[in-house]
Amino acid sequence: MSNRLRWRKFVSNFMLTMTGVCAVVAVSVLFFILGYLVFHGGTSVSWNFFTKLPAPVGETGGGMANAILGSAKLLLLASLIGVPIGFFGAIYLAEFSGSTTAFIVRYAADLLNGVPSIVIGIFAYSLVVLPFKHFSTLAGGFALGLMMIPITLRSTEEFLRSVPNALREAAMALGASKWKTIASVIVPAAYRGILTAVLLAFARVAGETAPLLFTAFGNRFWSPGWNQPTASLPVMIFTYAIAPYDDWHRQAWAAGLVLLGLILVINIVARAILSRGIAVPRS
Amino acid sequence: MATTTTTVPSAGPVAGSRSFLSRLREGDEIARLITFLFAASVVLVTLLLVFELWQGSVLPRHKFGFNFFRTSVWDPIFEQFGALPFIYGTLVTAAVSLLIAVPLGIGAAIFLAELAPAKLSDTLEFFIDLLAAVPSVIYGLLGVFIVVPLMREYIQPGLKHSLGFLPLFQGPAYGVGFLTAGIVLAIMVIPYIISVSREVLLSVPRDQREAALSLGATRWESTWKVVVPFARTGIFGSIFLALARALGETMAVTMVIGNTPAISASLFSPGYSIAAVIANEFTEATGDLYLQSLIELGLVLFLLTFILNGLARLLILATSQRGSEMSNV
Amino acid sequence: MKRITGMLLVVLALAGVMWADNALSINGAGATFPYPIYSKWFDEYHKKNANLQINYQSIGSGGGIKQLTEGTVDFGASDAIMNEDQLKAFQDKHGFGILHFPTVLGAVVPTYNIPDVSAELNFTQDALAGIFLGKITKWNDPAIADANKGVNLPANDIVVVHRAEASGTSYIWTDYLSKISEEWKSKVGKGAAVNWPVGLGGKGSEGVAGLIKQTPNSFGYVELIYAIQNKMPYGRVKNSSGAFIKADLASVTAAASGAAKNMPDDFRVSITDAPGTTAYPVSSFTWLLVPAKFSDATKRDAIKGFVKWMLADGQNYTEALSYARLPKEVVAKELTALNKIQ
Numbered sequence: 037m038s039n040r041l042r043w044r045k046f047v048s049n050f051m052l053t054m055t056g057v058c059a060v061v062a063v064s065v066l067f068f069i070l071g072y073l074v075f076h077g078g079t080s081v082s083w084n085f086f087t088k089l090p091a092p093v094g095e096t097g098g099g100m101a102n103a104i105l106g107s108a109k110l111l112l113l114a115s116l117i118g119v120p121i122g123f124f125g126a127i128y129l130a131e132f133s134g135s136t137t138a139f140i141v142r143y144a145a146d147l148l149n150g151v152p153s154i155v156i157g158i159f160a161y162s163l164v165v166l167p168f169k170h171f172s173t174l175a176g177g178f179a180l181g182l183m184m185i186p187i188t189l190r191s192t193e194e195f196l197r198s199v200p201n202a203l204r205e206a207a208m209a210l211g212a213s214k215w216k217t218i219a220s221v222i223v224p225a226a227y228r229g230i231l232t233a234v235l236l237a238f239a240r241v242a243g244e245t246a247p248l249l250f251t252a253f254g255n256r257f258w259s260p261g262w263n264q265p266t267a268s269l270p271v272m273i274f275t276y277a278i279a280p281y282d283d284w285h286r287q288a289w290a291a292g293l294v295l296l297g298l299i300l301v302i303n304i305v306a307r308a309i310l311s312r313g314i315a316v317p318r319s
Numbered sequence: 320m321a322t323t324t325t326t327v328p329s330a331g332p333v334a335g336s337r338s339f340l341s342r343l344r345e346g347d348e349i350a351r352l353i354t355f356l357f358a359a360s361v362v363l364v365t366l367l368l369v370f371e372l373w374q375g376s377v378l379p380r381h382k383f384g385f386n387f388f389r390t391s392v393w394d395p396i397f398e399q400f401g402a403l404p405f406i407y408g409t410l411v412t413a414a415v416s417l418l419i420a421v422p423l424g425i426g427a428a429i430f431l432a433e434l435a436p437a438k439l440s441d442t443l444e445f446f447i448d449l450l451a452a453v454p455s456v457i458y459g460l461l462g463v464f465i466v467v468p469l470m471r472e473y474i475q476p477g478l479k480h481s482l483g484f485l486p487l488f489q490g491p492a493y494g495v496g497f498l499t500a501g502i503v504l505a506i507m508v509i510p511y512i513i514s515v516s517r518e519v520l521l522s523v524p525r526d527q528r529e530a531a532l533s534l535g536a537t538r539w540e541s542t543w544k545v546v547v548p549f550a551r552t553g554i555f556g557s558i559f560l561a562l563a564r565a566l567g568e569t570m571a572v573t574m575v576i577g578n579t580p581a582i583s584a585s586l587f588s589p590g591y592s593i594a595a596v597i598a599n600e601f602t603e604a605t606g607d608l609y610l611q612s613l614i615e616l617g618l619v620l621f622l623l624t625f626i627l628n629g630l631a632r633l634l635i636l637a638t639s640q641r642g643s644e645m646s647n648v
Numbered sequence: 649m650k651r652i653t654g655m656l657l658v659v660l661a662l663a664g665v666m667w668a669d670n671a672l673s674i675n676g677a678g679a680t681f682p683y684p685i686y687s688k689w690f691d692e693y694h695k696k697n698a699n700l701q702i703n704y705q706s707i708g709s710g711g712g713i714k715q716l717t718e719g720t721v722d723f724g725a726s727d728a729i730m731n732e733d734q735l736k737a738f739q740d741k742h743g744f745g746i747l748h749f750p751t752v753l754g755a756v757v758p759t760y761n762i763p764d765v766s767a768e769l770n771f772t773q774d775a776l777a778g779i780f781l782g783k784i785t786k787w788n789d790p791a792i793a794d795a796n797k798g799v800n801l802p803a804n805d806i807v808v809v810h811r812a813e814a815s816g817t818s819y820i821w822t823d824y825l826s827k828i829s830e831e832w833k834s835k836v837g838k839g840a841a842v843n844w845p846v847g848l849g850g851k852g853s854e855g856v857a858g859l860i861k862q863t864p865n866s867f868g869y870v871e872l873i874y875a876i877q878n879k880m881p882y883g884r885v886k887n888s889s890g891a892f893i894k895a896d897l898a899s900v901t902a903a904a905s906g907a908a909k910n911m912p913d914d915f916r917v918s919i920t921d922a923p924g925t926t927a928y929p930v931s932s933f934t935w936l937l938v939p940a941k942f943s944d945a946t947k948r949d950a951i952k953g954f955v956k957w958m959l960a961d962g963q964n965y966t967e968a969l970s971y972a973r974l975p976k977e978v979v980a981k982e983l984t985a986l987n988k989i990q
Contacts, residue, residue, distance in 0.1 A: 044537050044540065045537055047537070047539060048537035048538050048539035048540065049539075051539045051543070052430070052433075052434055052538060052539055052542075054426060055426040055427065055429045055430035055433075055434065056430050056434065057426075058422075058423045058424075058425075058426030058427040058430060059426070059427035059430040059431060059435070059443060059513075061423060061427075062423060062424070062427045062447060062450070062509050062510070062513060063443055063446045063447060063450075065450060065506055065509075066446050066447075066449055066450040066453075067446075069450075069453060069457070069461060072461065072465070073457070091691075092684070092687040092688040092691045093683055093684040093687045093688070093877075094684050094873070094877045094969075120357065121357050121360055121361060123357075124353065124354045124357035124358070125354065125357040125358040125360075125361055127354045128351070128354035128355050128357065128358040129358060131354075132350075132351045132354060132355065133355075133358070137358070140362060141358045141359075141361055141362055144361050144362040144365040144366075145361055145365075146628065146632070147365050147625060148361065148364070148365045148368070149628075150563060150567075150624045150625055150628040151368065151567075151621055151624070152566070152567030152568075152569070152594055152617075152620050152621065152624055153567065153569060154567070154569045154594045154597050154598055154617065154620075155368075155372070155567075155597075155617045155620060155621050156368075157601075158371075158372070158375075158597070158601065158613075158614060158617050159367075159368045159371055159372070161601075162371050162375060163367075163371070165720055166718065166720070169718075169719040169720055170675075170720060171675070171720055171721075182364065185361060185364075186361075189361065213346055213347050214347040214350060214351075215346045215347055215349075215350035216346075218350070239452055240452070242454070243452075243453070243454020243455070243456065243457070244454065244455075245454070245455065245456040245569070245570045246455075246569040246570055246594070246598055249598055249601075249602070250601055250602050253675075253677075253705060254703075254705045255703045255705075256687065256690070256691075256703055256704065257671075257673075257694065257701040257703055258671075258701075259673075260671050260673055260701075264673045264675070264703075265675055265703060265705070270454060270456045270570075273456050273457070273460060274456050274459065274570060274574070275854075277456075277459065277460050277463055277464075277574065278463065278574060278850070278851055278852070278854060278855045278858050279852070279854035279855070279857070279858055280854060280857035280858040280861050280874065280877075280878045280880075281854075281877070281878070285464075288460060289460070292456075292457050292460050295454065295457065296453060296454070296457055299452055299453070299454065300449055300452065303448070303449055303452045304449075307445065307448075392843065393843065394842075394843040395814070395839070395841045395842075396837055396839045396841070396842055396843070397843075467862070468862070471863070471864075491805045491807065491865075493807055493848060493863060494862070494863060495848065495859075573851075577848045577849065578812040578848065578849030578850070578851065579812075579844075579847065579848055579849050589848045589849075591849075599812050599813050599849075599851060600812075600813055600814070600841075602677075602707050602711045602714065602715060603707060603708050603710035603711030603712075603713075603714050603715075603813055603814040603840075603841075604710075604714065604814075605710060605713055605714045605717070605734060605737075605814070606733075
């Protein structure tokens with residue numbers, strides 16, 4: 037074997053090993069993050085954390101019960117806004133629309149998707165907080181819902197489109213009207229993908245902090261109803277992490293673990309649903 | 320066999336063949352209308368957002384014009400607002416993050432697309448996608464408690480010691496600063512580069528690789544000199560996508576960048592980014608000019624990410640199309 | 649379909665439950681300076697009045713003034729007295745004015761984190777101005793060292809930390825610096841948010857304290873209780889009579905004694921660099937900003953009730969958190985001023 041060939045072979049093996057190293061590094065970051073959160077947050081995730089309200093500044097023993105409920109309310113509202121718009125909008129795109137309208141709607145959705153989350157916060161502040169003269173769960177839910185729309189819209193549209201035309205034609209041949217076809221045949225056929233899309237959109241906004249800074253604001257107590265400011269997990273993590281109190285740091289780790297755990301579980305479940313396969317074999 | 324001709328109605332409502340009322344009674348028209356309203360609301364809300372950003376920044380646009388982008392003084396007391404430090408900070412941290420994330424990301428993508436057996440590739444990709452789902456504030460949390468002390472105690476002094484003659488690595492080691500923010504951002508954008516690059520690399524038709532190998536190239540040479548250049552545009556697309564994400568990042572950056580509007584050649588210097596200054600100062604900007612200057616910054620950020628996302632999409636599309644065209648030849 | 653309608657009903661039921669809450673919720677925002685005692689007060693007051701929640705968010709004095717003017721919160725809190733422009737802006741927007749109610753007396757202290765140095769350092773006026781102007785850059789600079797003979801100050805660079813956002817604490821600090829340094833007054837001026845010549849920005853007093861605690865050789869200013877709660881060393885400041893004074897209840901009360909006797913009707917007064925041999929020079933009142941008129945009578949009465957409580961029982965919590973009580977004359981004046989709220 038010539039020297040030149042030996043050198044090329046060596047370079048080849050070396051570079052390919054390096055790519056392996058890159059991949060290992062990238063993946064190990066995830067495990068490092070998880071491990072660190074479990075290590076630091078695990079010990080602080082206590083009964084207090086889930087049931088108590090925040091204590092006065094400097095005192096220990098507080099918890100994040102109101103933040104957990106606050107996040108739940110915000111996400112519920114976000115889903116109520118994001119899912120119907122995304123779902124029905126996707127039905128329009130996949131089943132009814134002409135190509136120019138479809139292009140415009142998709143373009144708008146992509147635009148919305150690319151807006152930095154802090155700018156969405158500005159928008160929600162001008163649109164909901166100022167007119168109502170209140171920081172509120174409503175404003176925060178609105179901001180998060182806006183962020184859910186593009187994800188649900190585009191993914192649902194794709195899954196609806198992937199349902200084979202044979203099904204549509206068969207339903208038509210049996211005399212079903214368009215909307216009946218959609219409701220009883222197409223959507224059920226694509227439901228796994230749609231559910232995945234909704235779950236992924238949900239997981240994405242569950243961790244968002246920036247849009248909540250000037251919409252949901254914050255609350256040391258339980259937030260009554262929907263028109264008052266509310267605490268939320270991501271904002272509490274931010275506030276506690278940059279403060280000097282060790283007790284707050286511990287709580288921030290615990291909250292981080294809970295939040296990340298929730299998001300990862302949703303992601304894994306969503307992907308598991310999807311990988312079980314589409315309900316109907318492709319033609 | 321008996322042939323029956325049946326006309327199957329086409330997918331959309333056929334104009335004129337049935338009366339409007341009968342279509343209405345069938346419910347199709349209502350369904351169309353309702354779903355159209357939802358779809359239209361997406362367009363409306365996006366237009367409204369752009370409009371609000373434009374309207375909400377009218378004062379500084381009239382007062383400063385393009386000087387907004389050239390001045391670096393940000394003084395709420397004397398009402399002088401210049402965007403330069405924030406644009407600088409946003410661009411520098413994004414650049415640093417790409418310098419780190421691109422080699423690592425492409426390397427990992429090459430491994431996943433070319434070398435790893437399908438099952439390993441899919442499993443690793445699964446984990447990488449999970450990394451993309453980690454929220455920004457958690458990266459910030461880890462940044463504050465792990466990266467910043469690491470930078471301050473070991474990495475920055477180390478860099479100063481070995482490469483301190485470069486203006487890039489001079490100045491006191493605060494721990495926070497451009498470099499730290501860039502590193503945290505790099506971790507955040509690597510998953511995007513990996514997953515998109517992996518997909519475009521996988522879409523390169525097999526015959527390209529086989530042709531190179533049959534001509535005597537080593538595995539690496541076939542990958543680096545044939546496959547990667549083929550997928551080049553798509554890989555650029557993934558980089559633009561990552562860049563767009565890095566530019567818009569708020570929480571992780573504001574927790575580690577030092578929150579100082581400074582323009583400095585040194586990467587150790589604390590700085591500020593557009594998203595971070597909006598997050599810190601929006602709720603307290605007294606005076607219309609102050610608030611609207613922040614909104615104008617938001618508009619600038621929006622435009623930047625908009626252009627980048629558009630370019631990214633075009634590039635990625637171009638590569639996959641090219642790949643499928645060539646496979647069909 | 650049935651499943652979906654079922655879920656929707658559950659959702660609406662939950663919504664109804666969450667809506668039905670008869671706690672009156674009052675929102676306030678503003679200064680981080682008094683946040684430790686405000687959070688204690690609102691917590692205690694809620695224990696006594698279970699149907700009233702006063703939710704206070706410490707976003708900085710500037711934020712408090714801004715959100716109060718916008719009308720998104722019911723009251724504000726600030727250590728920076730609202731200036732004429734801000735008062736006018738509120739008046740123009742709402743048709744009535746804002747009343748300032750002092751709540752406690754506090755001190756802004758220079759705090760630092762110097763490796764191997766835990767002594768209380770003495771800071772002259774030139775030293776403080778010089779450090780924040782960026783002219784004094786090392787810890788062993790004569791301007792600092794001369795006042796601290798016997799302390800081994802390292803030759804390290806000083807890492808200055810200030811507030812990143814509009815802060816009343818910054819206002820108090822820059823107000824003081826403007827009084828003792830002509831150069832600072834002309835170059836930077838006093839305000840809640842200034843163009844700082846040097847330094848890192850921390851968010852909130854919490855953020856500044858956090859940054860200083862984690863960064864060696866750092867130097868910044870925080871309200872006294874933040875330094876105490878986090879066991880951070882803080883220095884003595886030279887007052888107008890030439891003595892190095894440490895911030896504590898006695899020295900802060902001494903600083904306010906002159907103002908107490910001559911308190912203006914609107915309570916807007918600055919007591920930095922106050923005369924008096926034992927006065928701590930960077931002391932300040934902090935104020936609740938209450939609109940002069942409320943459209944909601946229950947809210948108005950709730951807030952008035954709280955202020956009354958605050959002026960009486962509330963003052964008993966101050967010393968434990970290192971804030972000084974309001975002078976008796978001021979309390980009496982405030983009780984009369986409460987009647988101005990309609």
